[in-house]
Amino acid sequence: xxxxxxxxxxxxxxxxxxxxxxxxxISNHLYFYWYRQxxxxxxxxxxxxxxxxxxxxxxxxxxxxxxxRPDGSNFTLKIRSTKLEDSAMYFCxxxxxGVAYEQYFGPGTRLTVT
Amino acid sequence: xxxxxxxxxHVSVSEGALVLLRCNYSxxxxxxxxxxxxxxxxxxxxxxxxxxxxxxVKGINGFEAEFKKSETSFHLTKPSAHMxxxxxYFCAPLYSSASKIIFGSGTRLSIRP
Numbered sequence: 162x163x164x165x166x167x168x169x170x171x172x173x174x175x176x177x178x179x180x181x182x183x184x185x186x187i188s189n190h191l192y193f194y195w196y197r198q199x200x201x202x203x204x205x206x207x208x209x210x211x212x213x214x215x216x217x218x219x220x221x222x223x224x225x226x227x228x229x230r231p232d233g234s235n236f237t238l239k240i241r242s243t244k245l246e247d248s249a250m251y252f253c254x255x256x257x258x259g260v261a262y263e264q265y266f267g268p269g270t271r272l273t274v275t
Numbered sequence: 276x277x278x279x280x281x282x283x284x285h286v287s288v289s290e291g292a293l294v295l296l297r298c299n300y301s302x303x304x305x306x307x308x309x310x311x312x313x314x315x316x317x318x319x320x321x322x323x324x325x326x327x328x329x330x331x332v333k334g335i336n337g338f339e340a341e342f343k344k345s346e347t348s349f350h351l352t353k354p355s356a357h358m359x360x361x362x363x364y365f366c367a368p369l370y371s372s373a374s375k376i377i378f379g380s381g382t383r384l385s386i387r388p
């Protein structure tokens with residue numbers, strides 16, 4: 162069964178450093194998403210991406226964040242200058258098309274900022 | 276405002292007992308609704324989804340949920356709990372006006388032997 166994959170599974174970085182989290186969505190999916198879950202809290206939407214542009218973003222997704230689909234398979238989330246409060250589990254998701262289709266989630270990348 | 280409420284951050288039941296996890300959404304337009312499960316240190320797995328085809332939805336692992344528009348509820352049930360059901364469960368509406376899923380705060384289900 163096709164699945165969303167994410168790398169790395171765990172990333173440790175120092176405050177102020179740039180990180181890139183990588184995702185490979187399911188191949189025939191057209192919509193891509195990033196969510197995050199701070200330890201002990203609920204899952205929060207960050208951004209959705211369709212047709213090579215951001216379709217929606219939350220207030221969390223400020224200028225420090227960016228997303229890109231550099232090729233036909235990868236979808237990346239970049240944090241330019243990490244803060245301690247960026248420590249969280251980051252989930253990538255993809256859906257086939259349309260808002261009624263379920264989003265398939267990857268296993269997540271745990272980001273630890275020290 | 277579009278929101279979702281999960282009553283009970285922690286539910287504990289005995290093995291073999293009925294599982295009932297509550298979810299209420301707020302909206303004048305019924306959204307699409309999902310239940311996701313998160314096992315310890317793992318990602319989010321779709322349990323079941325409601326997309327207006329049928330009000331009683333059956334999912335994986337014996338779970339089902341009933342959409343009740345009059346009560347704006349989408350409670351998750353399982354007739355007989357199993358130890359392997361211990362996990363965090365998230366109710367998650369997806370509104371047609373937006374592409375994002377709004378996650379509830381989650382309910383941690385514990386199963387007593």
